Amino acid sequence: MNPPGAKAPLDATRQLGPSTITMISLVTYPPTANIAILTRRFNPEQGSEQFDPESGSCSIEYYNACKDPYRVSANKFPVPWPWINGKHSKASEAIHEQLYDCIKKILSDHNISASAAVYKKASRNTPEDAVDVLLIRTRSVDTTSWKAAATEIYKIIGPAATAAQIDMRVEIRNDEMIYGDVSVDLIKDDATIDAITKIQPSILGAVMELCPGKWTSIAYHNRGLPFYKCETRATAIIFVKPGSIHAWAELEEKIIRTIISAAFPEEINISVEILPGRIISHTQQQPSSKTRDSGRALSYHCVDYLPMVPSNGSSIAPSNCTEAGGTLGAVVSYRAPGKEEVKKCFLTSYDVIASGDPAGKQINDACGRGRLMFKSISTTQPNMMLERQGDLGGLS
Structure with missing residues (x-):
């Protein structure tokens, strides 16, 4: 509505x-x-065991697979994007070579012009689920017969893979159109x-x-x-x-x-x-x-993508703060008027770190917007608010 x-x-x-x-x-x-x-x-897919039509429930992987019409798999759903590649087994390559002519004929019967090769693929999120895939690539945008062709090919590859004690899938896709x-x-x-x-x-x-x-x-x-x-x-x-x-x-x-x-x-x-x-x-x-x-x-x-030493622009906050955050500014050498000691400091807004010294809040609020040097405020990177919300993008 x-x-x-x-x-x-x-x-x-x-x-x-x-x-x-x-x-x-x-x-x-x-x-x-x-x-x-x-x-x-x-x-x-109609009648799929991986989708409950009454509740609309399915796995997140199946949900995204059914949003990409230019990737079709005969058994299960295609390996989710983004994926990683590994070295396929010799057994899967032997099966492909043995059944090459049969696979070619099935594709021809369905008017699919394509090339095929075997890859070991896994979702980047679940590398332990890596599986050998007979990947059939085509430039066709007519997907009408893809499912039927993939299913026929799997019917001859599946038993051979079982006999070789390996798991193998069949996928047809258009690389130029897939998500x-x-x-x-x-x-x-x-x-x-x-x-x-x-x-x-x-x-x-x-x-x-x-x-x-x-x-x-x-x-x-x-x-x-x-x-x-x-x-x-x-x-x-x-x-x-x-x-x-x-x-x-x-x-x-x-x-x-x-x-x-x-x-x-x-x-x-x-x-x-x-x-x-x-x-x-x-x-x-x-x-x-x-x-x-x-x-x-x-x-x-x-988390390990984050630098060990925060740099200019990193998201920071006092370690006791979970509701706010700010940005690490430039690192400077600071010498107070009349003093010889030079200290290395970073610049940021007062409100970013003010909550890190609750005992000194009153005096800090009055004087903390200039040259005040806090005794000890521990900061974390990324800040806890972003970590709590799951947003490690550092935008604050």
Whole structure:
């Protein structure tokens, strides 16, 4: 249902470079504001055991798989993006070579012109689930027969893989059309930042209320394909624990309604994504020999990406503060008038660190906006407010 005076949502397909947004919810508020919220359409498979049509519940991985029409898997769903590659087994390569002619014929019968190769792939969030995949690449945009072709191919590959005591999947995809967005950079447009500042508390509140215990972080980035000078879109990203089950489509709709309510009457153009992602430390990871990238951080956010020594622009706060934060300014050498001692200090706003010395609050409030040297205020980086909210982006 639309707010009074609003136009009905526009359901359409819009081409943005190789990446396709398959649903645009466009609501226009008179007299001056336009709110355009872009999401990818969720299209679950009919009769799938991985989706409960009554509750709308499914795993976050299945939810995103059903938003990408240009990736089709015969068994289960395609390995979730972003993925990592490793060295495939000799057994899977032998199966591919043995059944090459049969695979080629099946593709020909379905009028699919393609090439095929075997890869070991795993979601970056779950490297322990690496699996050999017969990846069939095509430039066709007609996906009508992809599922049937992949299923036929798996019917001959599956028994061979079982006999070889390996797990193997079959996937057909169009590399130029699949979803492959990444966070390209931070949002720098002042109008967009102002709008996000206004909607951010409402989105956080909605996620905490509707998805407790499942979400891990919320971020606001420009996202697009990982190409030079790619077209990007301001995006609100809600990361949730890998494997989480929820009515994600319903949650996404409620977040969209929250944005519309919170943004009125501001103008905002923003995409919404709900993706699997977690915050972990390298010390929590168990290196896997299954993947070539096992030594790298295998999640969307990793605390160890933060520098050991905070730099100019880092997000900081007193270690006893969980409700606010600020920014570390320039590091300077400071010498008080009439003194010889030179101390190395950093610049920041008084209100950023004031709560770190509660005992001296009265005198600090009176004198702390100049050359006052606090006796000892312990700071943390990232600040606890951002860590509590799961936003390690350092924007404050």
